[in-house]
Amino acid sequence: MKKPIIISVTNEKGGVGKTTTALNLAAGLATAGKWPLLIDLDSQQNLSDYLGCDLSGRNRTISDLIYSAVAGQDVDLESCIHHNPEGLDYIPASKMLATAPSILSNDRDSGTVLQRTLRQKEMSRYDYIILDCRPALDLLVTNALAASDAVLIPVQAEKFAVDGLEGLLGTVSRVQRSLNPELQLLGVLITMADRRTNMAREVEKALRDALGEKVFSIVIPRMIEASVSTNNQRSLVNDPSSKLGACYKSLAEEVIARGSAQS
Numbered sequence: 001m002k003k004p005i006i007i008s009v010t011n012e013k014g015g016v017g018k019t020t021t022a023l024n025l026a027a028g029l030a031t032a033g034k035w036p037l038l039i040d041l042d043s044q045q046n047l048s049d050y051l052g053c054d055l056s057g058r059n060r061t062i063s064d065l066i067y068s069a070v071a072g073q074d075v076d077l078e079s080c081i082h083h084n085p086e087g088l089d090y091i092p093a094s095k096m097l098a099t100a101p102s103i104l105s106n107d108r109d110s111g112t113v114l115q116r117t118l119r120q121k122e123m124s125r126y127d128y129i130i131l132d133c134r135p136a137l138d139l140l141v142t143n144a145l146a147a148s149d150a151v152l153i154p155v156q157a158e159k160f161a162v163d164g165l166e167g168l169l170g171t172v173s174r175v176q177r178s179l180n181p182e183l184q185l186l187g188v189l190i191t192m193a194d195r196r197t198n199m200a201r202e203v204e205k206a207l208r209d210a211l212g213e214k215v216f217s218i219v220i221p222r223m224i225e226a227s228v229s230t231n232n233q234r235s236l237v238n239d240p241s242s243k244l245g246a247c248y249k250s251l252a253e254e255v256i257a258r259g260s261a262q263s
């Protein structure tokens with residue numbers, strides 16, 4: 001059975017571009033002929049909103065999958081998968097996901113509930129599963145890391161960005177040791193960079209000095225078109241005139257190249 005590459009897009013810090021990266025990476029992978037599934041793991045539902053999700057008719061979300069796994073019940077996976085107008089498949093989040101850490105803690109193997117949920121044969125049709133994590137380092141994020149092959153960390157090009165990374169890399173190592181030895185750092189993505197400023201150049205240099213090739217060569221610039229795209233519920237990648245869209249296509253190519261280098 002083919003196994004999708006599962007990537008957690010995560011950073012404990014809020015507003016660094018996780019959701020924008022998750023969606024446009026998926027759109028870029030789809031443009032490159034891959035079949036991605038996006039999963040919204042944040043009760044803020046930003047990814048679901050960005051994808052134009054309407055939960056009024058079909059209410060199955062990632063909460064249904066997680067909570068029924070803890071209860072030992074089966075939920076039809078297909079009924080949780082939604083399709084957006086751009087052709088992206090996704091599992092949305094619900095507000096209820098805010099209670100996930102306490103629900104997960106009821107499970108005997110509380111760190112691997114999501115891992116069990118995603119290892120279903122229906123998932124094997126996908127080439128990639130992209131998990132958009134919330135800005136936290138809680139049991140839900142631990143579950144995402146335990147379920148993943150790789151972690152992609154967007155880092156905003158600003159002061160203190162590098163300091164915040166240490167805690168997260170420590171968590172990645174802990175999950176590697178305790179729950180998921182397969183977990184790899186896919187890469188750190190510099191986002192919202194204004195390369196005209198000394199600050200952005202210094203942050204980029206500090207990250208490249210510390211992490212070398214683990215920092216993606218593509219740097220995502222700060223551009224207003226990102227928030228326009230969020231509001232219009234359209235990916236940047238599928239807008240041929242979008243500069244950020246071109247950057248995210250390059251990111252998708254790097255991700256594909258790194259994935260095959262690792263396997």
Ligand SMILES: Nc1ncnc2c1ncn2[C@@H]1O[C@H](COP(=O)(O)OP(=O)(O)OP(=O)(O)O)[C@@H](O)[C@H]1O
Pocket residue numbers: 013014015016017018019020021042046133134135191192193220221222223224226227228230244
């Ligand atoms: N390259 C960019 N240039 C300018 N604005 C951006 C860029 N990328 C994302 N943004 C904007 O910054 C805000 C935060 O981005 P996003 O929601 O992707 O971050 P996040 O890390 O997922 O946030 P949270 O931690 O709240 O989940 C959004 O309004 C988004 O449109």
Ligand SMILES: [Mg+2]
Pocket residue numbers: 018019020042046047132133134
């Ligand atoms: Mg987000």
